Amino acid sequence: MTDKVLDKALLALLRSADTPTVCNAIEVAQGRRGFDAFTRGTMLCSDPDGGAIVGFAVTAKIAAVEPPTDAPAVIRARRMAYYKAMSEGPTPSVAVVEDLDYPQAVGAYWGEVNTTIHKGFGMSGALTNGVMRDLGDMASGFPVVAGSIGPSHGFVHVREIGTPVTIFGMTVSQGDLIHADRHGAVVVPMEVLGGLAAAIHKMQETETLILGPAREAGFDFETFERAWSAFEKSRT
DSSP: OOOOOOOHHHHHHHHHSOHHHHHHHHHHHHTSSOOOOBOOSOOEESOTTSOOEEEEEEEEEEEOSSOOOSOHHHHHHHHHHHHHHHHTOOSSEEEEEEETTTTSOOOEEESHHHHHHHHHTTOOEEEESSEEOOTTTSOTTOOEEESEEOSOOTTOEEEEESSOEEETTEEEOTTOEEEEETTEEEEEOGGGHHHHHHHHHHHHHHHHHHHHHHTSTTOOHHHHHHHHHHHHHHHO
């Protein structure tokens, strides 16, 4: 589906970093502030301590408030096409599914069954503005970052596969590189990948210039000024 390849070392680093760090590191790699390909608002994570979801997006759109109007055979064919697309995604891959009913989404598409299926396909996790459920029974090692929690699947059905989607203000196209965790999600620009590892390491190293002194006994304003000066110089 895509010829994009993610270096194994970079993949491991991205999985170990939280999404705010990656968001900041993208700006470091770009050499400027203003990166805006991130979600807005508060999202929910099925496994807040499970680490980051990293992978190339396999996109789809669903709806659940109203029953589908297409013929049952058409609905089933589209459902099977959806699962086929998810099973054939690149490695690693992330299911990015827009619920067209948002913000009145009611259909919990992500629960025990679908997380187990998608994990079985080898996917890294799911990102949605829709609903999740079965919080105690979802597949382990398959985090879901969602818009809400609810009990019902409603009339959930697939509407589109492989088209651009919008998740909490963030536009995602098929094949985009996603980084998501309990803070939300970002689309990682492919053009920064060559310098992203160095940018993440720089972020982590420079933060110690201020965090180290701030955590020591006797930290005062004068110590802060010196530390902050070193911190600012390291970022320029």
